Amino acid sequence: MGSDSESSGGGGGGSGARGLVLKALFLFGGALLLKRLSKSTTRWDHARVVAESLSGQKFSREQASRDPDNYFNLRMLMCPATEMVDGSRVLYFEQAFWRTPSKPFRQRFYMVKPCPKEMKCDVELSSYAIRDAEEYKNFCDRPKDQRPQAEEVIGDIAEHLTTIHLSRCERGKRCLYEGSTPAGGFPNSWNGATYCKSELTIHKNGEVHTWDRGYDDRDNQVWGAKGGPYEFKPVPKSSYDDMFSPLSIPPFLLEKKIEGSFVLDE
Template sequence: MGSDSYSSGGGGGGGGGGSRARSLALKALVLFGGALILKRLRKSTTRWDHARVVAESLSGEKFSGEQARRDPDNYFNLRMLTCPATEMVDGSKVLYFEQRFYMVKPCPKEMKCDVELSSYAIRDAEEYKNFCDRPKDQRPSAEEVIGDIAEHLTTINLSRCERGKRCLYEGSTSPGGFPNTWNGAAYCTSEVTIHKNGEVHTWDRGYDDDGNQVWGAKAGPYEFKPAPPSSHNEFISPLNFTSPLSLEKKIEGSFVLKE
């Protein structure tokens, strides 16, 4: 019995050691396999995948209500309502947003960015009033949308955020901005940050020839967050007013950029 016990104990010890070795080997294999899959997934992310993610992140209804309650002297509860309008032949996504179009596509290969976000005027903005709130069969057709894309306004070059940051993409207009004459401005600049939690931060500002800021938020970007339906009745959209200038003393932020 003693011999059997000893033999059994020794065998158990050897089995335990072998089991631990197999377990460690299996863990190493899983970790290696996971790293390999992750690497392949990263490599499989194409330039158009970045554009698709940005377009999807911008789409939907978001509000700056939380920021407005926190700092009512500088921010209103604005609604950011964006929706798909059409897709170009080359795959570029066209979104509708507050009397303008956004075109989302990959940055040119020679540029150090991932996504090009450009805004365009609309030939007949009245035809697109409440575009995103309408049933799809009551909106202008895809062909009409393409035909109504007018002059280029701005372009923001977005890059994927570095690891560890809470954002997905961030970027701005090129140095010097773009021509803009609203409210005495000579040019304007824009910054956009898309966060992992669905927030979109935008900072549009206008400057005169001397570099003085003449419109736009001064304390920081507008912070748009997905909001529950209960807050929908509280928002103010400055573009619904006949004269945005009447809000100049109170609204110094985004979405009053059009003349």
């Protein structure tokens, strides 16, 4: 009896010890998994997501269908141009009327990088003029070996135009990032303006909403859409090939109409 009792007691102790070990391993593994799952996104991760979300071909076709008096069917195109030594991504940007994509009326470089640590934002998106814009027309549509190369791109980044500070959207919103230029905007002299402001929202479905406006020294808006931002949506190539629409406006009417709704160039 005594021997059986000791044997039974020893087995129970061993089982309990094994249980404690297994429990400890389970808790340790769970802690590692939780740490991995909850690992915060780095500052450069935010910049990468913004750069990738902006890249590609997007159109304002649906918005122009809803409100042809105030919005044009435009193509917005962005693609990677180069990367700076500090890791900042440089994107080439152009806008054109959808019927004439080879004739962009607006060309820029955008530099994407994390916001400075002291600022309450995630990504800094700065626009720059291009030293020889004509050389970059249809940059994204060309084979890579027929584009200006990295060294040339860096040399052609001209004066700084604007900077938008983007923050990750709050949980529950349909956007990924949103932001604007500082309250005072940036100097701008196009069409009687003295300064300009911009707002940008990047949505989860690939949409990009952008609202650029110019104001005179009395704070009157002198260019840019007045009813809200332009809504650019990705369009499959099959849809793009079949985008003929009665909404298209003859070129000789565009110059008059565009003055009140959209900026051709700053």
